[in-house]
Structures are given as structure tokens and as C-alpha cells.
Amino acid sequence: MSLTTFLQHSLTGISLGGSYALIAIGYTMVYGILRLINFAHGDIFMMAGYFMIFAMASLPWAISIPLVIILTVILGVSIERIAYKPLRTAPRMSIMISAIGVSYLLQNLATYLFTALPRAYPEIPFLKKIFRIGDLSASLVTLITPILTIILVFCLLFLINKTKSGMAMRAVSKDFETAQLMGIKLNNTISYTFLIGSFLAAVGSILYFTDRMSVTPFSGTLPGLKCFVAAVLGGIGSIPGAVVGGFLIGICETFLVAFGYSTFSDAFTFILLIVILLFRPTGLFGEKIIDKV
Amino acid sequence: MENNILSIEDLYVSYGGIRAVKGISLKVPQGKIVTLIGANGAGKSTILRTIAGLVKAESGKIIYQDKDIIGSSTSVIVDQGITLVPEGRRVFPDLTVLENLKIGGYLRKDSLDEDIEWVYQLFPILKDRSWQLAGTLSGGEQQMLAVGRALMSRPKLIMMDEPSLGLAPLIVRGIMDIIKTINKEGVTILLVEQNANLALKIAHYGYVCETGSITLEGTGVELLNDESVKAAYLGKKR
Ligand SMILES: Nc1ncnc2c1ncn2[C@@H]1O[C@H](COP(=O)(O)OP(=O)(O)OP(=O)(O)O)[C@@H](O)[C@H]1O
Ligand SMILES: [Mg+2]
Numbered sequence: 001m002s003l004t005t006f007l008q009h010s011l012t013g014i015s016l017g018g019s020y021a022l023i024a025i026g027y028t029m030v031y032g033i034l035r036l037i038n039f040a041h042g043d044i045f046m047m048a049g050y051f052m053i054f055a056m057a058s059l060p061w062a063i064s065i066p067l068v069i070i071l072t073v074i075l076g077v078s079i080e081r082i083a084y085k086p087l088r089t090a091p092r093m094s095i096m097i098s099a100i101g102v103s104y105l106l107q108n109l110a111t112y113l114f115t116a117l118p119r120a121y122p123e124i125p126f127l128k129k130i131f132r133i134g135d136l137s138a139s140l141v142t143l144i145t146p147i148l149t150i151i152l153v154f155c156l157l158f159l160i161n162k163t164k165s166g167m168a169m170r171a172v173s174k175d176f177e178t179a180q181l182m183g184i185k186l187n188n189t190i191s192y193t194f195l196i197g198s199f200l201a202a203v204g205s206i207l208y209f210t211d212r213m214s215v216t217p218f219s220g221t222l223p224g225l226k227c228f229v230a231a232v233l234g235g236i237g238s239i240p241g242a243v244v245g246g247f248l249i250g251i252c253e254t255f256l257v258a259f260g261y262s263t264f265s266d267a268f269t270f271i272l273l274i275v276i277l278l279f280r281p282t283g284l285f286g287e288k289i290i291d292k293v
Numbered sequence: 294m295e296n297n298i299l300s301i302e303d304l305y306v307s308y309g310g311i312r313a314v315k316g317i318s319l320k321v322p323q324g325k326i327v328t329l330i331g332a333n334g335a336g337k338s339t340i341l342r343t344i345a346g347l348v349k350a351e352s353g354k355i356i357y358q359d360k361d362i363i364g365s366s367t368s369v370i371v372d373q374g375i376t377l378v379p380e381g382r383r384v385f386p387d388l389t390v391l392e393n394l395k396i397g398g399y400l401r402k403d404s405l406d407e408d409i410e411w412v413y414q415l416f417p418i419l420k421d422r423s424w425q426l427a428g429t430l431s432g433g434e435q436q437m438l439a440v441g442r443a444l445m446s447r448p449k450l451i452m453m454d455e456p457s458l459g460l461a462p463l464i465v466r467g468i469m470d471i472i473k474t475i476n477k478e479g480v481t482i483l484l485v486e487q488n489a490n491l492a493l494k495i496a497h498y499g500y501v502c503e504t505g506s507i508t509l510e511g512t513g514v515e516l517l518n519d520e521s522v523k524a525a526y527l528g529k530k531r
Contacts, residue, residue, distance in 0.1 A: 167392060174386065182400075183400035185366070
């Protein structure tokens with residue numbers, strides 16, 4: 001493998017990793033606050049893909065992008081309100097099952113509404129521009145994805161560590177009851193978490209699908225699972241962990257494909273999951289998982 | 294005319310069919326220290342948690358400043374001036390001391406600086422630990438932080454659930470002094486304690502709670518000298 005191909009693949013891998021990181025953050029934040037693996041998160045990401053297809057059918061991209069983000073956020077927050085909130089005091093398993101139900105519901109709804117045939121993802125002209133550095137060439141989206149990811153992660157970390165609502169989120173994720181005793185409204189804080197997660201999933205979706213060309217009702221499943229593994233790899237609950245996990249998995253996957261193991265690349269993710277769970281269940285940056293009282 | 298900041302009338306609370314509080318009535322006069330003592334499992338914490346809106350009451354009234362607050366959300370109750378220092382302190386371990394204080398004033402829109410200074414005056418040790426994570430504080434320091442955090446919302450009524458739990462006698466005395474100081478500043482206090490001796494000494498009025506009912510009430514001095522209280526709660530200490 002020549003240096004150029006190596007760099008080329010690295011760039012692709014980093015870019016894929018960026019989209020993964022954005023989605024993985026949604027898993028990790030929801031887990032952090034509700035101890036819930038939001039199985040529907042990958043499908044929210046898929047729905048964002050369809051929103052973009054329909055928005056771009058009649059609107060310019062500059063309006064479509066914010067519209068898609070808003071719709072995705074509404075979808076994510078509504079799912080929480082309708083399917084998870086009524087189960088706040090139920091055993092954890094019930095809410096997990098509810099999440100699996102929502103995941104299938106979204107897939108089937110998408111199949112019913114949009115058929116299972118792949119739909120072409122619209123081109124956002126400026127993202128598709130080709131740029132060159134020396135022998136390297138890539139579309140602009142490949143370059144923008146990791147940069148945007150890093151910027152968003154810094155904004156998010158600022159929000160969580162330096163603002164009042166971020167403080168409330170940290171408090172709620174540690175101790176529901178005591179957080180309420182401070183006057184924090186649980187439901188608002190939880191909605192806010194889903195808002196952020198869905199926002200990032202929408203951005204991730206636009207970046208991811210721009211590179212993939214088409215969307216099916218099942219387009220969210222595999223990336224969703226991979227991003228969940230990324231979150232576990234980084235230490236579920238940890239935002240920097242999810243980001244590092246996302247990048248690692250994106251890069252590994254790209255190189256496995258490049259070396260000709262493309263059939264193996266998905267299996268790799270799950271072997272990785274098993275290995276982490278066996279040898280380091282708390283992940284790279286995870287803290288001890290303490291059950292909430 | 295009596296002036297009660299809080300009065301509870303015939304309160305019943307159940308956990309999934311099991312009654313923990315069975316028709317309790319009590320009054321907390323404005324500006325006083327009232328204590329609620331009783332053995333393990335008597336229902337003391339349940340009463341405080343119901344007042345704070347964390348647990349739903351089955352029936353009864355909780356009149357705070359002439360309004361029934363039963364069914365209000367915790368955030369509304371806190372906003373109206375009631376705070377609870379929960380059993381076992383429950384400081385936020387991975388927030389700093391200063392952040393814990395700030396979050397205590399979560400609902401306030403005005404500047405918190407003065408109140409933070411006030412808490413630091415009450416508990417100078419917290420000032421030195423300002424940037425430390427609350428999880429690394431000692432038990433006594435965490436209790437001080439829990440009290441300080443509760444003060445940040447500028448409450449009219451503070452409820453404290455066993456602040457002496459697991460603390461050395463010297464620290465406990467310090468906490469009791471602070472409770473008196475806070476009370477002198479005009480804050481009404483409802484204190485739940487197992488350490489009946491200390492609680493009754495600082496309280497103006499007390500209630501004894503046994504398996505979900507009030508069995509005895511009286512001024513601090515009356516209860517301290519009551520034979521049944523002496524036998525059941527003061528042990529050999531006197
Ligand atoms: N979340 C709960 N679910 C079910 N039962 C509960 C719950 N919390 C308390 N109880 C029960 O209600 C009764 C009263 O408990 P509570 O915690 O109010 O007692 P307490 O007087 O505060 O005791 P302690 O002095 O040990 O703190 C007990 O029998 C307890 O087992
Ligand atoms: Mg108790």
C-alpha cells in the first residue's frame with residue numbers, strides 16, 4: 001500500500017468515524033441519563049435520511065438541512081415522551097423493550113410509507129465538490145465531517161460542563177431524586193438530552209448518507225449497532241469515549257475493507273464488542289457502572 | 294392565633310399497597326425548629342419525601358402557607374420555599390463543591406454570590422474545598438455541603454432527614470449549632486432525627502412517630518422528660 005493510498009484510506013476512515021461519533025454520542029448521552037440503550041436511535045438516523053430526501057425534492061439544501069434537523073429532533077423527543085416517559089418508574093427491562101418496539105415500528109413505518117427499495121439520497125452540491133491535496137482527492141464532505149464533528153463535540157462539552165442546563169443534566173444522570181430536590185424538572189432535562197442526541201444524529205445522517213447515495217428502511221440498523229459498539233468501546237456514558245470509539249471503529253472498518261476483508265468488516269465490530277465486554281466492560285474511558293439507587 | 298408555615302392533616306401514604314404513613318397530623322410554626330423522632334422504619338423519611346413531592350400521598354392535606362401543596366411537583370414545591378436535605382446527604386459526587394452549591398440555587402434567576410459567601414461563612418471548610426469534587430469530601434463535610442446546598446435556594450422551610458447519621462459526636466454538635474444559627478436567621482426547620490436527645494434539645498416542639506402514626510407530641514423539654522420517650526429513645530444516656 002503506497003503512502004497516498006494509506007492517506008486516502010485514513011481520510012475516508014476518519015470521515016466515516018466522524019459520522020459514527022456523532023451518532024454514538026446519542027447512545028451514550030441517553031444511556032448516561034436514563035440507563036437506557038435507545039435501540040431506536042439508529043432508526044431516527046435512518047428517518048433523518050428520508051426527511052432529507054423529501055425536503056430536497058422541493059426545497060434548496062440551505063433550507064432542507066435545518067428543516068431535517070428540526071424534524072429529526074421532534075421525532076427523537078416525541079419518541080421519548082410517548083414511549084419512554086410513561087415507563088419512568090417501571091423496571092429497566094420494560095423501557096428497553098419499548099425501545100426495541102419503537103425501532104421496529106420506525107423500520108416498518110418507513111417500509112410502509114417509502115417501500116423497501118433504496119431511494120437515492122439527494123446531492124448537496126457544495127459537499128460533493130472534489131478537492132485535491134497532492135495526490136489525495138476526496139469530496140468536501142469527507143474533509144468537513146471530522147472537522148464538524150470535532151467542533152460539535154467541543155460545543156457539547158462546553159454546554160455540559162459550563163452551562164446551567166449542562167449542570168442539570170449531570171445532576172440528573174447521577175441522581176434523579178436529588179436533582180428534583182434542587183428544583184430541576186426531570187422531564188425537561190431528559191427531553192433536552194434527546195434533543196441533543198437527535199440533533200447530532202441528524203447532522204451525522206446528512207454527512208453519512210451524502211457519502212452513501214441511498215437510503216432504505218434498514219439503513220439505520222447496522223450503523224446504529226456499530227455506533228452503539230463505539231459507545232461501549234469508549235465507555236458508555238462518556239462523551240469523549242463515544243467520540244474516540246466512533247473514530248476507531250470508522251477507521252478500522254475502512255482499513256478492513258481496503259485490505260479486502262469487506263465481508264468481515266461488520267463482523268469485526270461485533271467481535272470487538274464481545275472482546276470489550278469480556279476484558280474491559282467499562283470501555284476505554286468508562287467509569288465504574290454504578291446502579292442508581 | 295397560631296401561625297403555622299406548614300400543617301399536615303390526616304396524611305396517608307402507601308408504597309404499593311403497604312401503608313407507611315397512617316393518618317398523621319402535625320404542625321410546624323413559622324420560625325421554629327420542630328423535630329420528628331422515631332425508630333427505624335417509622336415513616337419519618339416518607340413524611341418528608343411526601344411533603345417534598347417525591348412520593349405521592351394517598352389522602353390528606355399538606356397546607357403550606359395556607360395552600361394545599363399535595364400533588365404539586367417537586368420543582369414547584371422547591372420554588373415556593375421548601376427544601377429537603379435528604380437522608381444520606383446525597384451530594385453530587387462528581388460535581389465540585391461550588392457546583393453543588395450553585396445547583397442548590399438552580400431555580401433562582403438572581404446572583405448567587407452573596408449566598409455562596411454566606412454558606413462559606415457558615416462552613417469555612419467548604420471554602421477551602423471549593424474546587425474539589427464533592428465525592429472526595431469526608432462524611433461530615435458532605436453533610437455540611439448538603440445543608441449549604443439546601444440554603445442556596447433561600448428556603449423558608451428546610452427539612453433535614455437525619456443529618457447526624459454516621460457522623461462523629463463533635464461534628465454532630467457542630468451541625469446542630471448550625472441548625473440553630475440558620476433558624477435564628479428566620480428559616481423554619483423540620484428536623485427528623487434518630488438522635489432524639491440532641492434533636493429535642495434544640496427543638497421548640499417535637500413529635501414521636503411509631504409505625505406510621507404520631508404517638509406523642511410536646512415541647513422539646515416535655516418530651517425530654519417524658520418517661521416513655523426516655524425509655525424508648527434516650528436509652529441509658531441520661
Ligand atoms: N421506596 C419504598 N418502597 C417500598 N417501601 C418503602 C419505600 N420506602 C420506605 N418504605 C417502607 O416504608 C416504611 C417507612 O420507611 P421510612 O423510610 O419512611 O422510615 P424512617 O422512619 O425514615 O426510617 P429510618 O429511621 O430507618 O430512616 C418502612 O417500612 C419502609 O420499609
Ligand atoms: Mg429515614
